[in-house]
Amino acid sequence: MITVLDYGAGNVRSVINAIEKLGAPVHVAAGPRDIEKAEKLVFPGVGNFGSMMRVLAEKGFIPALNAYLKSDRPFLGICLGLQALFETSEEAPDISGLGFLAGSVKRFDIDLSVPHIGWNGVSIEQESAFFNNLGGEENFYFVHSYHVVPADPGVTLTTTTYGIEFVSSIKRGNVVAMQFHPEKSGPAGLTVFQNFIRPGPGRPPAIRRSGPTRLARRIVACLDVRGNDAGELVVTKGDRYDVREAGTVRNLGKPADLAKRYYEEGADEITFLNITGFRDFPLKDLPMLEVLRETSRHVFVPLTIGGGIRDYTDSGGKVYSALDVAAAYFRSGADKVSIGSDAVFVVEACLTAGGPIGRSAIEQISAVYGNQAVVISIDPRRVYVESARAGVGHVIETSIPGPKGERYCWFQCTVKGGREGRPVDAVTLAEVCESLGAGEILLNSIDRDGTNSGFDIELINAVAEAVSIPVIASSGAGAVSHFYEVFTRTTAEAALAAGIFHRHEVPIESVKRYLADKVAVRL
Secondary structure, X not given: OXXXXXXXXXXXXXXXXXXXXXXXXXXXXXXXXXXXXXXXXXXXXOXXXXXHHHHHHHOOHHHHHHHXXXXXOOEEEEEHHHHOOOOEEOOOXXXXXXXXOOEEEEEOOOOOOOOEEEEEEOEEOOOEHHHOOOOOXXXXXXXXXXXXXXXXXXXXXXXXEEOEEEEEEEEEOOEEEEOOEHHHOHHHHHHHHHHHHOOOOOEOHHHOOOOOOOOOEEEEEEEEEEXXXXXXXXXXXXXXOEOEEOOEEOOOOOHHHHHHHHHHHOOOEEEEEEOOXXXXXXXXXXXXXXXXXXXXXXXXXXXXXXXXXXXXXXXXXOEEOHHXXXXXXXXXXXXXXXXXXHHHHHHHHHHHHOOOOOOOHHHHHHXXXXXXXXXXXXXXXXXXXXXXXXXXXXXXXXXXXXXOOOOEEEEEEEEOOOOEEEEEEHHHHHHHHHHHOOXXXXXXXXXXXXXXXXXXXXXXXXXXXXXXXXXXXXXOOOOHHHHHHHHHHOOOOEEEEOHHHHOOOOOXXXXXXXXXXXXXXXX
């Protein structure tokens, strides 16, 4: 029996699904007594260090956790479940950790994007059964802004390179904890869980990588989901955001089925964009919740859900906050939420007020679940102007002249599925959202959507150079060479596509094979 500590963190459901897929029964710890009785304990955590420790204290978990750790029974900590073992964290300097290990948790101070998001390798420093049946070259999924610094280097199990070499997992006796997420690391991650459930002789550090590890560029499969005319949720695809063909909604398949296919084909992440209105539904009955629950039973890479992450009132008059909606998505299997049109209105309010408004969905969700859980989806279009001083916000000189030969343009943010332009540009939007707590930018392009003409390199560079958080390039991919172009001409860390994957025009595995000897990718 594997006991999983669920104190109300993010996507615990995926950890449970991964363990159950391997045939092991799971008991969810509802109180301290469950920890005291546990034979093997998994402590998953996603979010904010201070929020986590406060909740653990409020629920009376801390004495039971300390007693369990001191007993040296099998323990697996994941992400915050690793950071909680240490004495302090720069994320919440006034709140103590469990103090099982001497040392602290520090924020990355590097010239790369923070959070560190994506698939990276590990270099094994000591013998451990956790790496049985692995070759040492596997990549695992990371998503964090802070890393542990043990006082005793002897507890280091693995290290990983991201700007610096940092400790990515520790081992002391039967206590093992890792910064990466095995439940989101595909077959390699499931093998780690298998080794925790049924350990054998340990693998020696001789299988460690030679040289530093590298962050792989991510290939993201996107599924636009909406109700068709029969009321069924289907995956569709727009042509410059028009999803109808011959009067009916394009139906490219069932969301959970397509997501499973992309996982098996090697997608590094899967994004659902819910483009169906749902204001009449009670929160527990939102159609996308069941899609996420079904998908997370079979798909062990990160899942992002976008659409409807806002305050709303259902037909019964019950009011839900954006944080309530996000929490329901996380509990159903999502790892990140994507905020689109509402982010534009938030930024407009901030610009009018001259600073943060303190109550936006971005601020609320990132405060509880961490900035890595909040993605901002931007839908800009080019607006051509005559000079660098015209237009709104950031104006660039473009190599793609406008209809009247204009040599300058700005990127206007839109809302309502691209139908309405707003007086704020994409660069300003990204900058303000980062300051509010967003951890990633999903950068679309209305001009390139459905054209198969390649990503808008100028747009991507304009935004990526203005922020220090990762950028996902989207819209326009039509050939494997377009992925190479975006990864070599911009600093985008991920590239997203939809229609070419749905229609088998450019399979995910073809993209990976093409990139394999050119840029770092997960194979």
